[in-house]
Amino acid sequence: MNSLTTQTPVPPRRKRRSKGIRRSWPEKLFDVCNYALFALIGLSTLLPFVNLLAKSLSSEEAVFAGRVGLLPIDLQFGTYRYVLEDEAFMGALRVSVLLTVLGTACSLLVTTLTAYPLSKPRLVGRKWLLLLFIFTMLFGGGLIPTYLLMHNLHLVNTLSVLFLPSMVNVFNMLVIKNYFEGLPDSLEESAKLDGAGHIRILLFIYLPLSLPVLATIALFFAVAFWNDYFNAMIYISNPSLKPLQLFLKELLVSSSDFLRNATMNPDQALNTAPQSIQAASIILATVPILVVYPFLQKYFVKGVLVGSVKE
Amino acid sequence: MTDGNPNAAIAPRPNRRSVWNKIRADRELYLLLLPGLAALLLFKYTPMYGILIAFKDYNIFDGMGGSPWVGMDNFRKLFESEDFLLVLRNTIEISLLKLVFLFPLPIIAAILLNELRLMAFRRTVQTVIYLPHFLSWIIISGLFIDLLSINGGLVNKLLGQFGIEPIPFFLSNDYFRGVLVTTAGWKETGWSTIVYLAAFSTIDPGLYEAARMDGAGRWKQIRHITLPGISPIIVLMLILRLGSLFTADTEQILAMYNSTVYKSSDIIGTYVYRMGLGKQEYSFTTAVGLFESVIGFILIVSGNYLSRKYLRRGIW
Numbered sequence: 001m002n003s004l005t006t007q008t009p010v011p012p013r014r015k016r017r018s019k020g021i022r023r024s025w026p027e028k029l030f031d032v033c034n035y036a037l038f039a040l041i042g043l044s045t046l047l048p049f050v051n052l053l054a055k056s057l058s059s060e061e062a063v064f065a066g067r068v069g070l071l072p073i074d075l076q077f078g079t080y081r082y083v084l085e086d087e088a089f090m091g092a093l094r095v096s097v098l099l100t101v102l103g104t105a106c107s108l109l110v111t112t113l114t115a116y117p118l119s120k121p122r123l124v125g126r127k128w129l130l131l132l133f134i135f136t137m138l139f140g141g142g143l144i145p146t147y148l149l150m151h152n153l154h155l156v157n158t159l160s161v162l163f164l165p166s167m168v169n170v171f172n173m174l175v176i177k178n179y180f181e182g183l184p185d186s187l188e189e190s191a192k193l194d195g196a197g198h199i200r201i202l203l204f205i206y207l208p209l210s211l212p213v214l215a216t217i218a219l220f221f222a223v224a225f226w227n228d229y230f231n232a233m234i235y236i237s238n239p240s241l242k243p244l245q246l247f248l249k250e251l252l253v254s255s256s257d258f259l260r261n262a263t264m265n266p267d268q269a270l271n272t273a274p275q276s277i278q279a280a281s282i283i284l285a286t287v288p289i290l291v292v293y294p295f296l297q298k299y300f301v302k303g304v305l306v307g308s309v310k311e
Numbered sequence: 312m313t314d315g316n317p318n319a320a321i322a323p324r325p326n327r328r329s330v331w332n333k334i335r336a337d338r339e340l341y342l343l344l345l346p347g348l349a350a351l352l353l354f355k356y357t358p359m360y361g362i363l364i365a366f367k368d369y370n371i372f373d374g375m376g377g378s379p380w381v382g383m384d385n386f387r388k389l390f391e392s393e394d395f396l397l398v399l400r401n402t403i404e405i406s407l408l409k410l411v412f413l414f415p416l417p418i419i420a421a422i423l424l425n426e427l428r429l430m431a432f433r434r435t436v437q438t439v440i441y442l443p444h445f446l447s448w449i450i451i452s453g454l455f456i457d458l459l460s461i462n463g464g465l466v467n468k469l470l471g472q473f474g475i476e477p478i479p480f481f482l483s484n485d486y487f488r489g490v491l492v493t494t495a496g497w498k499e500t501g502w503s504t505i506v507y508l509a510a511f512s513t514i515d516p517g518l519y520e521a522a523r524m525d526g527a528g529r530w531k532q533i534r535h536i537t538l539p540g541i542s543p544i545i546v547l548m549l550i551l552r553l554g555s556l557f558t559a560d561t562e563q564i565l566a567m568y569n570s571t572v573y574k575s576s577d578i579i580g581t582y583v584y585r586m587g588l589g590k591q592e593y594s595f596t597t598a599v600g601l602f603e604s605v606i607g608f609i610l611i612v613s614g615n616y617l618s619r620k621y622l623r624r625g626i627w
Contacts, residue, residue, distance in 0.1 A: 027529065034423055035432065041420075042439045045497065048454040051465050055457060066463015114347030117340035124334050129344070133351060134627065138554075139608045141358025142600030143580075144587045148364070149357050151371075165354040168347045198339040227447035230562050234588060245449045249566065252453050275457070282453040289445050296445065297438060 049286075056080070056279035063275045079280040089281060091240060092247035095159070096226060099243055103163030103225040108218050110167040112176055116202050119180035133170045143234070150235060161235045162243070163225065172217045179213045180206060216299040219292060226288060244285050251278055365598040371591075378594075385598035394582065395599060402578040405488060406559045410552055413496050417503035418545060422533055424504060425511055440501025448498075448566035455494055455567075456481060484575040487568070491576065495563060506548065507541055514540035543624050550618055550626060554611030557603050579603050 050070050055063050056079055057072035067073055083089050117123055118130060140146075146165075147156075155161040183206065191201045207214070229245035236242055242250075334341070361375070365385055369378045389395050420440075427433040443451065459466050459480040467477040480486045518536045527535070561580025568576050579599060587596030611626075619625040 030529070031426075031428075034426055035429075037423065038427065038432075038436045042436050045439050045443060045501070047465070048458050052454055052457055063463070066468065068463065069465060069468070110346050110350060113343045117337075117344045120337070120340060122333070123337060123340060124330055129348070132348075136351065136355040138611055139359070139604055140355065141361050142597060142604055143583050144593050144597040144600060145358040145361025145364065146354075147588060148361055148371075148593065149354070164350070167350045168354075173347070198343060202343070223445050227445075227449075229447060229449050230565065233565070234584075245447050248453065249449050252449065252456060252566075253569075278453065279457065282450055286446065286450055293442065293445065297441065 052279045053283055055276055056283050058276060060274045060276050063279075079274075079276045080284070082277060083280045083284060088239075088247065089244075089284075092242055092244040095241060096244040099159060099162055100222050100225040102159070103166065104218055104221045106163055107167050107169060107172075107221045108214065111169055111173045111217070112202075112207075112214065114168060115173050115176035115180055116198070116206065118173070119177045121181075133168070133173065137170050147234060156235050157238045157241060159241060162228065162231050165231075166221075166224070169221070172220065176210070176213060176217060179210055183209060212299060215295075219296050219299065222292065223289065223296070248281060248285055251281060362597060362601055364594050365601045367594055369594040369597075371593070381594075385595050386602070388595060389598055389602065397574075398577050398579050398582040401576060402557055402559045402580075405491060405564075405576065405578060406556045408488060408492050409495055409559070410556075412492055413500065414549070414552060416496060416500045418507055418541075420500060421504040421507035421511070422537060424508065425537075426529065437501070437504075441505070442501075443498045444502035446498070448563050451494055451498055452566040455490065459490065481567070481569065482571045484572055487572040487576050491563065491567065494567070495560065503548075506544060510541040510544040511537065543622065546618055546622055547624065547626055550611060550614035553614045554607050556610055557606045 047070075051068075054070055054072045055068050057075055057077070058068045059074035059076055062068050062073035114133075118126060118133075120126070123129075141149075150156055150161050150165075155164070187205050187209075188201055191205055196204070227245060228243070229249055232243050232246040233249070236246065364375065364378065366380060366382060367375075367378045368381045368384075369375070424433060424436070427436070458464055459478075461467055461477040461479050464477075466480075470476075470478065478486060480490050514536065518540075519532055522532050522536060557579065559578045559580070561578065561584070564576055564578055564581050565584065568581065580603075583596045583600050583603075586592045587600075615625040615627065
């Protein structure tokens with residue numbers, strides 16, 4: 001964040017120094033346009049959410065007649081009650097919560113355990129080990145060989161297939177490794193003199209010092225698990241194991257069928273899931289992200305900096 | 312790692328620290344590395360061995376060993392397949408569209424954001440425009456299906472005000488690519504500014520000071536200080552984009568497309584998914600996937616090589 005705040009002292013000086021021709025109306029006009037532009041960009045980012053929220057709170061008749069814009073018409077909360085009482089939705093929600101918790105815990109543990117030894121420059125073979133990890137960021141076996149592996153391991157249609165393969169996230173591992181490298185060596189040495197092994201050093205010295213970066217990575221993992229639909233689409237066909245995003249995808253497929261049908265036969269289109277229910281489901285699936293977003297935002301600028309503009 | 316003969320041979324010579332001694336001293340570190348390394352080998356490297364089925368006529372009953380070798384047959388089939396040539400062309404065209412329209416956007420947005428002096432306003436804008444990055448393609452697909460629907464979608468209502476007939480954005484081969492590019496821009500542009508905003512902080516503020524003394528206005532400062540200052544980052548980002556030229560974001564298209572727009576928007580990733588998993592064409596689609604990965608690898612490695620050579624900066 002300091003990168004952003006260093007700019008603050010500039011404006012007063014600029015005002016004083018360039019009150020001549022430069023500060024005249026072209027610059028002021030530019031400022032006005034610039035503020036207007038970003039106000040517009042901000043609003044157009046929010047617009048789809050506002051629209052969907054309005055639809056989820058309106059009566060199905062108003063939505064179907066296409067009368068709902070940015071404000072709800074015939075305000076009702078029945079759609080939310082319907083969705084929250086729907087066993088399929090709640091089941092998918094439970095799978096997603098379980099997956100996110102298990103996946104984040106598992107991935108954070110293994111990724112941190114991997115980052116710690118690789119952050120020690122004296123480790124024999126470190127260069128080759130790192131290369132082994134980084135190479136997988138550039139090249140992979142691809143969808144089909146990976147699927148066949150999971151099939152042979154009998155992991156298809158299990159919850160573990162959705163988080164075991166992401167245990168080693170190389171990018172996140174490198175971020176943690178870089179952070180560990182920045183901690184002073186003397187910490188490890190003095191702990192060793194006290195007779196502590198590496199596991200204790202990692203647990204009681206490194207972890208407390210790395211909480212911000214670990215929190216960031218944990219949030220990134222959590223968001224990734226929450227949002228993943230692709231792996232579920234590949235590996236999960238058992239309805240009771242489908243996470244929320246896949247459940248929503250299937251809901252939306254009926255919605256794009258709805259679009260297609262509407263062009264041909266409006267009566268037939270009435271049989272699909274009501275739009276206001278879909279809207280409410282999407283809004284509900286977004287809420288957890290909105291809840292963690294302030295925490296994410298607190299850390300992510302830093303996190304991204306460490307990862308992408310190091311060296 | 313530490314068991315075996317070397318231990319016995321090294322133990323009586325405490326003064327000479329051989330490689331094995333070092334490894335032995337750090338055996339706890341290797342132990343910590345073990346779970347991650349095992350997962351890497353199992354889940355990332357085993358599928359690389361599985362690529363061999365691209366050169367076989369694989370069927371799931373005979374398995375890897377039992378299926379007959381067919382050499383380059385699958386690749387020959389690939390370049391004769393009209394389907395493949397279509398998805399290849401779609402992939403490259405969609406990637407190029409995204410590159411041309413979306414790559415410059417975050418750079419421009421970051422520069423303009425940097426000119427906003429009201430910090431409260433600027434933070435609010437940043438908070439809002441970073442948000443879509445954290446939503447899944449499913450959610451975004453849902454948002455835009457509603458927004459662009461021909462039946463009361465906000466956009467078509469607006470167009471109706473100007474007397475324009477409703478446009479079936481999600482069902483038209485003319486418009487669907489536009490939807491893909493726009494939604495990708497909507498999702499990622501804000502987030503992508505972060506890297507450039509960070510790069511601004513590496514520029515020496517003294518340069519701006521000096522430029523202002525010489526009477527340079529904002530435009531000249533941007534043109535002669537800001538842009539050259541962040542050009543290394545721009546090049547790095549371009550190399551990364553280049554590496555995914557043959558990818559075109561499968562997750563986005565898989566979440567948004569439907570059979571009516573296959574002609575304009577079926578890409579390598581979605582094709583492999585449908586043919587490979589839907590129709591069990593394992594060997595053929597592995598060949599398609601391998602083609603994609605190899606080209607991606609070559610692009611990113613050579614991009615990095617050129618950048619190292621001419622700009623003395625690379626991603627590794």
